[in-house]
Amino acid sequence: MSVRQALLTLLEQGPMYGYQLRVEFESRTGGTWPLNIGQVYTTLTRLERDGMVRGDGADAEGHIVYRITDPGRVEVEQWFATPVARTQPPRDELAIKLALAVTAPAVDVATVIQAQRRATMQALQDYTRLKREAATGAEDRSEMAWSLVLDSLVFAAEAEIRWLDHCEARLRRAASGTKKATPAPQAATPNGKAVTR
Amino acid sequence: MSVRQALLTLLEQGPMYGYQLRVEFESRTGGTWPLNIGQVYTTLTRLERDGMVRGDGADAEGHIVYRITDPGRVEVEQWFATPVARTQPPRDELAIKLALAVTAPAVDVATVIQAQRRATMQALQDYTRLKREAATGAEDRSEMAWSLVLDSLVFAAEAEIRWLDHCEARLRRAASGTKKATPAPQAATPNGKAVTR
């Protein structure tokens, strides 16, 4: 649910046609999130249906140019005025994977963590290399945007590594604690949700 | 694409029926990502179609119990053996929003950043409160999972705040630099992708 607003925001800066919207979106995000061209057209169709844009007939070069409408401008304004809610964050595949791994007897959590850390550190290195290559100064606004996106990927990857380390430590502690103090403590189910199996 | 594997992983720990799967999933993730019951049934249908599970007829209580098959076990194994790829990370709404905000003349980026930081810090406080409340010791494996998920939310929120601060600083620097050296520099479009407007 962010492609819609992204296209609207681009259209607020001037009328554009579908293909152009994809190019602009990817230039601002450095191709981090490739935008499928098919989705651009279907989204434009929905936006037009909802009265957010108007697709005028062909322009001089024959392109179907879309313009934002007043309701569209309102939606953009509201999008920027509303912070991204963390009340229901998008499902995090890694967190789900580890959460299930610690409860699955057939899975060795330590191995999963190590493999993931290797992959994430590799990604981090790639980002760093990209930053070095793109460090021409970021004069352009579009380059500034792409640079900030890159930084966000770096921050997220670093947090992920920190979390993986943290998980490792907690699991080590829990393992040693279990062996010492609670060989088979018959854990209670305080909230009534029994571990049905 | 993680609900499918999550359900499979739960079924590897024993046969269950639809409703039960949702309860187990939510108990392990502490309700962080509520799992729609409708999706459970449709996913189970697809899993059965793909030969990953078999839905035996009703059990003693009349529940339609699903069992994992050998191909299903293989898929689980592969899921855990494969690190989550960061090559095409899920679209990050906040990063997209800020990337577009810095290129949109009609948007005040500083305001957007401040509003977001307030919201994220609020979420962080909520997480901390939840951690205190749930800090009974995490003896249960399911409580351990939920606790790790909570930590992952905390780490992500902290990274987000750090990134917001970082963006603010970079934008301040860019602004002061612009005012000094480039009052109206008629920015070039080096790659030929003109800022068509």
Added chain:
DNA sequence: CGACACATGTAACACGTTACATGATTTG
């Protein structure tokens, strides 16, 4: 008895990806 949890589904819709079809223009 009425509300609530348990339990299983279906339908409609939004969003997203992949693949296919089609044609114009540009460039080596």
Added chain:
DNA sequence: CAAATCATGTAACGTGTTACATGTGTCG
């Protein structure tokens, strides 16, 4: 001329959400 890029779409499918329909069991 062949290949790549530009440009606009459609179809099929997977995934996810919301809402609706339907019935049982339990508990105050």
